[in-house]
Amino acid sequence: MSATPTTFSFGMIGLGTMGRNLLLNLADHDFAVAGYDKDASKVSLLAEEGAGKPVQGFSTLPEFVDSLHTPRSIMMLVPAGKIVDSVIEELRPLLAPGDIIIDGGNSHFTDTDRRAAALEAAGFHFFGMGVSGGEEGARFGPSMMPGGDKEAYQVVQPMFEAIAARVEGEPCVTYIGPGAAGHFVKMVHNGIEYGLMQLIAETYGLLKNGLGLDNAAIGQVFTQWNNGRLQSFLLDITKDIFAFQAPNTDHLLLDDIKDEARSKGTGKWTSQVAMDLELPVPTIDTAVALRDLSKYKVLREQLATLYGPAPTPLAVEHAAFLTSLEQAFFFNMVITYAQGMQLLAKASKEYSYGLQLAEIAKIWRGGCIIRSSFLNDIFNAFQQAPQLEHLLLDERVRDLVTQAVPGARTVVAAAVAAGLAVPAYATSLSYFDTLRTARMPSNLIQAQRDYFGAHTYELIGHEGVFHTQWTPAHEDAANKQDTQEGPENKSEQPVIPNK
Numbered sequence: 482m483s484a485t486p487t488t489f490s491f492g493m494i495g496l497g498t499m500g501r502n503l504l505l506n507l508a509d510h511d512f513a514v515a516g517y518d519k520d521a522s523k524v525s526l527l528a529e530e531g532a533g534k535p536v537q538g539f540s541t542l543p544e545f546v547d548s549l550h551t552p553r554s555i556m557m558l559v560p561a562g563k564i565v566d567s568v569i570e571e572l573r574p575l576l577a578p579g580d581i582i583i584d585g586g587n588s589h590f591t592d593t594d595r596r597a598a599a600l601e602a603a604g605f606h607f608f609g610m611g612v613s614g615g616e617e618g619a620r621f622g623p624s625m626m627p628g629g630d631k632e633a634y635q636v637v638q639p640m641f642e643a644i645a646a647r648v649e650g651e652p653c654v655t656y657i658g659p660g661a662a663g664h665f666v667k668m669v670h671n672g673i674e675y676g677l678m679q680l681i682a683e684t685y686g687l688l689k690n691g692l693g694l695d696n697a698a699i700g701q702v703f704t705q706w707n708n709g710r711l712q713s714f715l716l717d718i719t720k721d722i723f724a725f726q727a728p729n730t731d732h733l734l735l736d737d738i739k740d741e742a743r744s745k746g747t748g749k750w751t752s753q754v755a756m757d758l759e760l761p762v763p764t765i766d767t768a769v770a771l772r773d774l775s776k777y778k779v780l781r782e783q784l785a786t787l788y789g790p791a792p793t794p795l796a797v798e799h800a801a802f803l804t805s806l807e808q809a810f811f812f813n814m815v816i817t818y819a820q821g822m823q824l825l826a827k828a829s830k831e832y833s834y835g836l837q838l839a840e841i842a843k844i845w846r847g848g849c850i851i852r853s854s855f856l857n858d859i860f861n862a863f864q865q866a867p868q869l870e871h872l873l874l875d876e877r878v879r880d881l882v883t884q885a886v887p888g889a890r891t892v893v894a895a896a897v898a899a900g901l902a903v904p905a906y907a908t909s910l911s912y913f914d915t916l917r918t919a920r921m922p923s924n925l926i927q928a929q930r931d932y933f934g935a936h937t938y939e940l941i942g943h944e945g946v947f948h949t950q951w952t953p954a955h956e957d958a959a960n961k962q963d964t965q966e967g968p969e970n971k972s973e974q975p976v977i978p979n980k
């Protein structure tokens with residue numbers, strides 16, 4: 482490679498592993514790129530790893546900014562939250578109108594909206610972009626979800642298309658939609674990621690504590706699954722984890738790792754937003770809750786002693802159970818993706834994102850953490866019916882799910898009987914059973930709400946809302962001695978339903 486160029490077409494702020502690797506990926510595709518980090522050791526690392534490539538690191542911000550072609554394209558890959566705001570504040574006085582700032586971190590979508598408004602008002606271009614794929618993805622092909630300022634995205638589009646992962650020749654990057662659509666979609670990607678990871682963890686628990694398999698046998702199950710219809714990045718790395726020895730020992734590193742799972746917040750945000758939008762994603766909620774529950778180690782140990790012994794091995798024939806487990810895993814995986822996709826559809830309407838769910842499934846097929854063979858089916862379903870309300874309505878998915886449900890029931894029933902915790906498996910199954918219930922028992926909840934709080938109910942076959950005086954007259958009179966009746970109650974016309 483020729484000498485390092487003196488001006489660069491793209492700049493990166495934050496030379497942690499992700500930022501550095503993304504720059505090296507760009508440099509490998511012959512883009513002249515610059516990086517900035519306050520930490521001189523990270524700048525040195527970039528120089529070392531980028532030797533012979535068109536890449537240069539800087540440890541002062543003005544020098545870095547001056548090294549870039551104008552209008553400048555500068556991406557930030559720094560931890561989400563206040564740091565993003567402080568980097569923008571430091572950067573702003575050094576920029577010229579028309580320069581482009583890209584936030585490639587896992588920012589909350591409402592922060593992205595706020596930052597876009599402020600920067601656009603100041604004459605800058607700004608857009609948020611979800612980047613998935615971890616270190617390896619950043620270095621050799623991530624999946625990217627840019628949203629917001631389309632004009633600005635189009636300036637850097639050729640670069641991102643060049644470095645993205647490719648599936649069937651197509652880059653795993655596409656313009657997602659206006660506003661904070663890119664960060665929103667990345668957040669939901671992570672929610673699905675939490676769901677799938679919880680599912681794999683519960684499967685590990687069943688294989689270990691339920692069937693009593695050793696690590697080698699568990700690794701074999703995951704390997705075998707990953708060679709079939711369950712193929713996914715997460716199963717792929719899981720099978721590797723089941724082959725990784727702790728250094729200088731004869732056992733797996735996994736066995737030395739504490740059972741307390743951490744998180745940075747994107748899964749929780751997915752659940753929070755889903756609740757705000759009244760769009761249930763219970764498998765993802767469960768995954769978030771279980772990470773939190775895992776942190777209560779001392780309490781779990783106390784309760785294990787108090788209520789033990791647990792768990793009991795599964796009273797099942799191994800080969801048949803493993804067949805059911807494969808079905809159950811498939812079923813749960815479908816449900817997890819389905820919840821995420823439905824959340825995207827609802828958010829798209831609510832926030833006018835205009836999301837193309839087929840396109841999103843398409844760019845998730847490569848590079849990202851939730852990539853899997855099944856994303857092809859999701860892609861096909863939404864390509865055929867872009868307005869599909871729920872993945873379970875797709876005919877092919879219906880056939881696959883129908884075949885897998887018996888396995889899901891077998892697994893949940895056996896686990897529950899044995900006292901083995903399978904919260905995500907059980908939640909997904911109940912979610913499915915609820916969704917296929919044409920008449921839920923929720924009429925009783927409405928009756929109760931009206932009974933104790935006069936919250937009214939709606940009647941089958943009648944327009945409007947109704948309230949009933951549920952207590953007999955004498956009890957009502959007794960109650961009235963202690964309560965002041967409001968004027969609105971007096972004017973109500975009780976209706977006694979005859980159904």
Ligand code: 6PG
Pocket residue numbers: 587612613614615671674743744745746747748849850
């Ligand atoms: C990705 C990942 C990435 C990050 C997770 C970790 O798509 O590459 O999702 O963004 O590793 O957000 O999240 P937790 O720390 O919350 O598990």
